[in-house]
Amino acid sequence: MSSNPHRVLVVDRAELAQEQATDVLQREGFACELVGDGRRAMEMLAADPYDVVVSDLQIPDGNGKSFCLELLQSGDCPPTIVVTDAVQPHIVQALMSRGAADVCIKPVDYVALASTIKGLINQPVAVAATDSGASSAAEPSEQEQSPAGSGLIADPGQAQRIVTILIQDSDRRDELAKKLAAIDVLAVAATGSEDLLQQLNQQRIDLVIIENDLGGFLTGLEILKRLADDLIRPNALLLSESTDRIQKLAKELGITTILDPHADLDDIVKSIDGLSSDVTARSEVVPERARKLVQDFSGVPPLPQLVLKLTGYMSMKIEDIPVKELANDISFDPKAISELLKLTNSSSMGLRRKVTKVLDAVTLLGPKRVISLIVSSATIAAQSQLLKNWSADLRKWYYKRSVLMASTASIFAEKMENVSADSAFILGLMQDIGMLVFANSYGDKYSALIQRVREVGQLRMHQLEEKELKLSHPAVSAALLQKWKFPQSLIGPILDHHDHSSNSERSKLELGLMHSMRIGEALADMADLAHPIRRQALNQLLDKYEDELGAQSKVCLAESVAKAAESCKLFSLPIPDADEMANLVESINAPE
Numbered sequence: 001m002s003s004n005p006h007r008v009l010v011v012d013r014a015e016l017a018q019e020q021a022t023d024v025l026q027r028e029g030f031a032c033e034l035v036g037d038g039r040r041a042m043e044m045l046a047a048d049p050y051d052v053v054v055s056d057l058q059i060p061d062g063n064g065k066s067f068c069l070e071l072l073q074s075g076d077c078p079p080t081i082v083v084t085d086a087v088q089p090h091i092v093q094a095l096m097s098r099g100a101a102d103v104c105i106k107p108v109d110y111v112a113l114a115s116t117i118k119g120l121i122n123q124p125v126a127v128a129a130t131d132s133g134a135s136s137a138a139e140p141s142e143q144e145q146s147p148a149g150s151g152l153i154a155d156p157g158q159a160q161r162i163v164t165i166l167i168q169d170s171d172r173r174d175e176l177a178k179k180l181a182a183i184d185v186l187a188v189a190a191t192g193s194e195d196l197l198q199q200l201n202q203q204r205i206d207l208v209i210i211e212n213d214l215g216g217f218l219t220g221l222e223i224l225k226r227l228a229d230d231l232i233r234p235n236a237l238l239l240s241e242s243t244d245r246i247q248k249l250a251k252e253l254g255i256t257t258i259l260d261p262h263a264d265l266d267d268i269v270k271s272i273d274g275l276s277s278d279v280t281a282r283s284e285v286v287p288e289r290a291r292k293l294v295q296d297f298s299g300v301p302p303l304p305q306l307v308l309k310l311t312g313y314m315s316m317k318i319e320d321i322p323v324k325e326l327a328n329d330i331s332f333d334p335k336a337i338s339e340l341l342k343l344t345n346s347s348s349m350g351l352r353r354k355v356t357k358v359l360d361a362v363t364l365l366g367p368k369r370v371i372s373l374i375v376s377s378a379t380i381a382a383q384s385q386l387l388k389n390w391s392a393d394l395r396k397w398y399y400k401r402s403v404l405m406a407s408t409a410s411i412f413a414e415k416m417e418n419v420s421a422d423s424a425f426i427l428g429l430m431q432d433i434g435m436l437v438f439a440n441s442y443g444d445k446y447s448a449l450i451q452r453v454r455e456v457g458q459l460r461m462h463q464l465e466e467k468e469l470k471l472s473h474p475a476v477s478a479a480l481l482q483k484w485k486f487p488q489s490l491i492g493p494i495l496d497h498h499d500h501s502s503n504s505e506r507s508k509l510e511l512g513l514m515h516s517m518r519i520g521e522a523l524a525d526m527a528d529l530a531h532p533i534r535r536q537a538l539n540q541l542l543d544k545y546e547d548e549l550g551a552q553s554k555v556c557l558a559e560s561v562a563k564a565a566e567s568c569k570l571f572s573l574p575i576p577d578a579d580e581m582a583n584l585v586e587s588i589n590a591p592e
Helices: 015-027 038-047 065-074 089-097 111-123 170-181 193-202 221-231 244-250 265-277 288-296 305-311 325-333 333-344 360-365 365-385 392-416 421-430 434-442 446-454 461-468 473-483 486-495 500-505 508-528 532-542 547-570 580-588
Strands: 006-013 033-035 052-056 080-084 102-105 161-166 185-191 207-211 236-239 257-259
Touching: 006 015, 006 038, 006 360, 006 473, 006 547, 015 111, 015 500, 033 038, 038 052, 038 065, 038 161, 038 461, 052 065, 052 111, 065 080, 080 207, 080 580, 102 111, 111 421, 111 434, 161 193, 193 207, 193 221, 193 333, 207 221, 207 265, 207 288, 207 508, 221 236, 221 244, 257 265, 257 365, 257 446, 288 360, 288 473, 305 325, 305 365, 305 434, 325 333, 325 360, 333 360, 333 461, 360 365, 365 392, 392 434, 392 446, 392 508, 392 547, 421 486, 421 508, 434 446, 434 473, 446 461, 461 473, 473 486, 508 580, 547 580
Parallel strands: 006 033, 006 052, 052 080, 080 102, 161 185, 161 207, 207 236, 236 257
Antiparallel strands: none
């Protein structure tokens, strides 16, 4: 070992990762120092020189993404390698564009990481070539300085909300962009339909402002229709005359606001402010490959139109849901009536008298519980169609997994996160449905991936998918929900339930739902194989609940297992083996 070994600062929250990094890096001749939070890391970097920084994107004590960006943008930081379990290409691309020396996807191969560090130390430091015309970070290009620069990839850190504008008059567009900047809205210009598509594929866009009469081959509505056909349904504000035909087409595309194209800019800004403020309704960036996979798959079962209408109620406060209107909607679907009354009168519900009317069911169970029952029943029916070609063992495995995730998510949502248990149940039931599209598209190859994850405790399904298929099931699940025209409030948590770096962009409600979903998945992973790494992953999620809540969280886990068995009985699914479930409860309560 050199008498003056190169110094590596490792910023990571997980003790196991710290141990592995220290063991390998010290063996390779590096002086390795560890720190568990971003603030302390910044203090250490300010006090002493380091040759390389290795930082987890998800660290405690604040937003890991903010720490990494602050470090990369400081201008004089050492080469920085970012470690993340977020496998979305746009996140990797964004980190590299901001100056990350490399991005490593978990689980990390620390021997390979050591080789990367050696390469970084041995190569000369890159200097911004300002003399050759390249723009430095401190001096943005002319295009970036434009109020609504065409082709600009927006930095979410610059503004709370991001909108894109596609209108004919560039002067009016730029004036609108300036007014939006005053209310902390970043406006990005789109030059046409292809540019708009590229923007929606590459970044989060909260709202599209589009003029219907663009003076070209396509109208604004025709562009939005083509996007919808590609499973891209951004929230949009349409600038157009409001005829009956325009209103009908806009309604079909989910557009709720139409303004006169010559309206006062201040009035347009007020509408944009209101529409873009609802972060739960923003358009999610579902990867293009996921959308194409779902589009090309001919076996996607349709969902009843009623289900799509009912999911629109899920984001409403329970007191705002019109009970009689809801009952009336259900009454037009004979199959839904039959299924609802069957579930309502099952022994699992524990009602003392038989219910024969839809309105009585809604009144007794509550509107959200009724919606959850109907949507869950339809989802399970769709899953059954997609599971036809699977072996009996894999079908049983998937049903147990999905119901255990849904039950756990609902218990933790209600008792630990104070968010809707019914919404959490639906999300838990749907979060892995993309696996079924993978299974039908890749056959035995995908079944082999599932088997590997069931047998090897260190593996995580979404990471193995990304490695082998260059796509993961959360993205495919989200694309499937888009095809079914589910609301963005359900699509977003499903798309990002493995991506902790998106937490800063989520509402408290979404964060509560997503944390509940992650606990459900961690418990389902434990049910497959009680491996120490899986136990650690579950415990890290439970670390959020301390002291008395920590004890309550263990009770919730046991209740989740019991609810899963009850839910399987309710929906006529294979009931998990009682001894197996008892062993699961015992394993999660056993001392480590």
